[in-house]
Amino acid sequence: MQASGQNNGTRPVAFVTGASYGIGAACALALARDGYDLAIAATRLENLAKTVSALQSAGCRVLPVALDLSEQSSIEAAMAAVVSAFGRVDVLVNNAAVNLRKKAVDVTPDEWNAHMRVNLTGTFFMSQQMGRHLIAAQRPGCIISVTSTHAVIGADERSTYGVSKAGVIHMSRMLAIEWAEHGIRVNTVAPGRLDTESPSRASTGKDPRYMQAMLNKIPLHRLCTVEDVAGAVCYLASEKASYITGQTLLLDGGLTSY
Numbered sequence: 532m533q534a535s536g537q538n539n540g541t542r543p544v545a546f547v548t549g550a551s552y553g554i555g556a557a558c559a560l561a562l563a564r565d566g567y568d569l570a571i572a573a574t575r576l577e578n579l580a581k582t583v584s585a586l587q588s589a590g591c592r593v594l595p596v597a598l599d600l601s602e603q604s605s606i607e608a609a610m611a612a613v614v615s616a617f618g619r620v621d622v623l624v625n626n627a628a629v630n631l632r633k634k635a636v637d638v639t640p641d642e643w644n645a646h647m648r649v650n651l652t653g654t655f656f657m658s659q660q661m662g663r664h665l666i667a668a669q670r671p672g673c674i675i676s677v678t679s680t681h682a683v684i685g686a687d688e689r690s691t692y693g694v695s696k697a698g699v700i701h702m703s704r705m706l707a708i709e710w711a712e713h714g715i716r717v718n719t720v721a722p723g724r725l726d727t728e729s730p731s732r733a734s735t736g737k738d739p740r741y742m743q744a745m746l747n748k749i750p751l752h753r754l755c756t757v758e759d760v761a762g763a764v765c766y767l768a769s770e771k772a773s774y775i776t777g778q779t780l781l782l783d784g785g786l787t788s789y
Contacts, residue, residue, distance in 0.1 A: 534568065534570070534592040534593060534594040534616045534617060542566055542567060542568045542591065542592070543566065543567050543568070543619075543621040543622065544567060544568045544569070544570065544613070544617045544619055544620050544621050544622070545559070545562045545567040545568075545569055545570070545620075545621065545622040545623075545624065545768070546569075546570040546571075546572070546610075546613050546620050546622070546623050546624070546661075547559045547562070547569065547570070547571050547572070547624040547626060548571075548572045548573075548598055548600070548623075548624065548625055548626050548627035548657065549572070549573065549626040549627030549628065550571035550572060550573060550579060550582050550626065551573040551575075551578035551579050551581070551582060552578075552581070552582075553727045553757055554626050554677055554722070554725075554727065554757050554760050554761070555571070555573075555582075555624070555626040555627070556581070556582045556585070556757075557757035557758055557760065557761040558624050558626060558757075558760065558761045558764045558765075559571050559582055559586060559624075560582075560585055560586060560589060560761070561758070561761035561762065561764070561765050562622070562624075562761075562764070562765060562768065563586050563589040563590070563591040563593075564589055565765050565768075565769070567591065567621075567622065568591045568592040568593070568617060569586050569591055569592070569593045569594070570593075570594040570595075570596060570612075570613040570616070570617065570620070571583070571586070571593065571594070571595055571596070572595070572596045572597070572598035572609055572627065573595075573597070573598065573627075574597065574598065574599055574627075575597065576595050576596075576597050579595040582595075583595050592617070594612070594613060594616045594617070596609045596612050596613060597609070598627065600627055600648075600649045600652075600653025600654070600657065601645070601648045601649050601653060603656060606653065606656050606657050606660060607660060610657075610660040610661070610664065614664060619668065619670070620661060620664055620665075620672070621670075621672045621673075622672060622673050622674075622675070622768045623657065623658065623661040623672075623673075623674045623675070624675050624676075624677070624764055625654045625657055625658065625674065625675070625676035625677065625699070626676075626677045627649070627653070628649060628650045628654075628677070628695075628696075629645070629646055629649045629650060630692050631646050631691045631692055632688045632689065632692075633688055633691070634687075634688050635688075635690040635691075638690065638691055642691065643691055646691045646692065646695055647691075647694075647695055647698075650692070650695035650696065650698075650699065651695045651698040651699060651702070654676055654699050654702070655702055658674050658676070658702070658703075658706060658717070661674055662674075662706065662710055662713075662715060665710075665713060665714075665715050666710070666713050666715075669713075670714070671713070671714030671715060671716075672714070672715055672716075673715065673716040673717070673718070673767065673768055674703070674706070674715065674716070674717045674718075675717075675718055675719065675720060675764050675767050675768060676699050676703055676717075676718075676719045676720075677719070677720055677721075677722070677760065677764075678696040678697075678699050678700050678719045678720070678721045678779065679692070679693070679696045679721055679722060679723075680721050680722070680723040680724075680781065680783050680786055680787055681693035681696055682696035682697040682699070682700050682721060683697070683700070683721065683779070683781070683787060684786075684787050696721075699719060700719050700721070700779050703717045703718060703719045703777065703779075704717075704777045707776040707777030708777065711776060716767075716772070716773075716775065716776040717776055717777065718767050718772075718775060718776060718777065718778050718779070718780065719778075719779045719780070720760060720763045720764060720767070720779070720780045720782060721779050721780065721781050721782065721783070722755045722759070722760050722782045722783070723749065723755050723781070723782060723783030723784060723786040723787070724745050724746075724748075724749060724754050724755060724783075724784075724786065725754060725755045725756075725757070725760075726754035726755065726756050726757070727757055748786060749783070749784040749785065749786050750784060750785030750786070750788065751784035751785055752784070753784060754784075755782050755783065755784065759782050760782060763780050763782055767780065
């Protein structure tokens with residue numbers, strides 16, 4: 532598979548997972564505007580069409596790839612396809628994840644295992660592929676994983692999701708230490724209450740009492756936007772953040788400051 536667009540051989544390359552909409556699509560477009568060529572992934576290639584079009588309009592080369600984080604073979608194939616198309620990957624944004632809103636007493640072993648396999652195990656092995664690539668190429672780079680404030684504070688009906696995302700935060704600390712000698716920086720961003728296109732927000736966003744109660748918990752009194760997250764990701768990917776590794780940037784409007 533070849534990347535579409537003009538290849539001038541000078542642009543760095545970013546790989547964004549879960550890029551069909553929302554945070555992933557916003558991060559990909561922001562990185563393109565910052566001068567990156569983009570590889571973008573989703574479970575189904577056809578879901579990436581809108582993001583591909585936006586990236587092409589931004590003037591970057593773009594490679595859509597299929598990725599199933601629950602399958603090791605898919606993870607390895609996706610990274611191999613990106614390296615083959617571009618010759619390099621400089622930034623990995625681990626955004627793809629699944630969510631589960633369910634009371635802890637009702638979560639089944641199959642649900643628990645399925646979510647951990649994607650959100651934590653899949654993110655680890657995606658990061659491992661990136662680490663192996665950069666170490667073999669003897670080049671610095673960075674990994675940025677999207678987590679959640681559910682990883683640092685408690686919430687009702689979010690136990691499985693929160694635990695998986697907390698694991699990603701600590702995993703990133705471990706990798707930051709282990710790979711620092713190779714010039715690989717590893718950080719996370721943790722959005723709070725998010726204004727997004729996700730199915731969960733599509734339902735709760737129509738309930739004014741729910742939305743008002745949620746806003747009342749946020750000192751800045753607004754939801755986090757996908758552009759807020761994209762801005763943080765671009766900052767952590769930039770030279771301005773060259774001394775930052777092993778950290779979590781909370782994007783919560785002050786929610787966790789209480």
